[in-house]
Amino acid sequence: MDRDPPWFRSWIEHEQRAASLRIWQLGVLSGLLQTADYARAILTVNPGVTEDEVGARLAARLERQAVLTRDDPLTAWFLVDEAALRRCVGSPEVMAGQLAYLAGIARLPKVTIQVVPNIAHAGLLGGFAVAENAAYVETAVAGQVFEDAEVIADLLTRFDTLRNEAFRGSESLTLIERMCEEWKATGVKAVTQATTAGSA
Numbered sequence: 001m002d003r004d005p006p007w008f009r010s011w012i013e014h015e016q017r018a019a020s021l022r023i024w025q026l027g028v029l030s031g032l033l034q035t036a037d038y039a040r041a042i043l044t045v046n047p048g049v050t051e052d053e054v055g056a057r058l059a060a061r062l063e064r065q066a067v068l069t070r071d072d073p074l075t076a077w078f079l080v081d082e083a084a085l086r087r088c089v090g091s092p093e094v095m096a097g098q099l100a101y102l103a104g105i106a107r108l109p110k111v112t113i114q115v116v117p118n119i120a121h122a123g124l125l126g127g128f129a130v131a132e133n134a135a136y137v138e139t140a141v142a143g144q145v146f147e148d149a150e151v152i153a154d155l156l157t158r159f160d161t162l163r164n165e166a167f168r169g170s171e172s173l174t175l176i177e178r179m180c181e182e183w184k185a186t187g188v189k190a191v192t193q194a195t196t197a198g199s200a
Contacts, residue, residue, distance in 0.1 A: 029102065103176050
């Protein structure tokens, strides 16, 4: 079984060889930042997907994350959509775990995470990732890899424009941690309400 869509495989090769990555993802967190529970919840909403396909793609996604923690990790800049911190993927417990994990990743020495606030900005047309010699652009149907220098330069300009709208790294970490606590409180409240209703 194919663990990744055909149009994504060539990007993975660039991603794994890269010395640096710049990634913007609209609406959800980048696959390189996802916990297993969050990733599974994202993968299972695709129309017609089977449990076997979800399992295979989940394993592949988690393996890719080693680029951030290996002995010679790449340098990564992630611009995170504020909406992704507030959208319930899976459950409040899944979100609390995801944001706690995200806060840990943000503290890695070669990782920078900045949150882009909920405003009109240069990233509203969709997500993209840029390595030294290639770029990946995502759509609702598929993705496309570009190796053209002009396209890469245009995306780098878009990334920098978007980063100018983002919170600083320290501010972003504070927001992530605050949202993590809010998701924890939401989960506790839901459990309490369910227990109360069951006792009525």
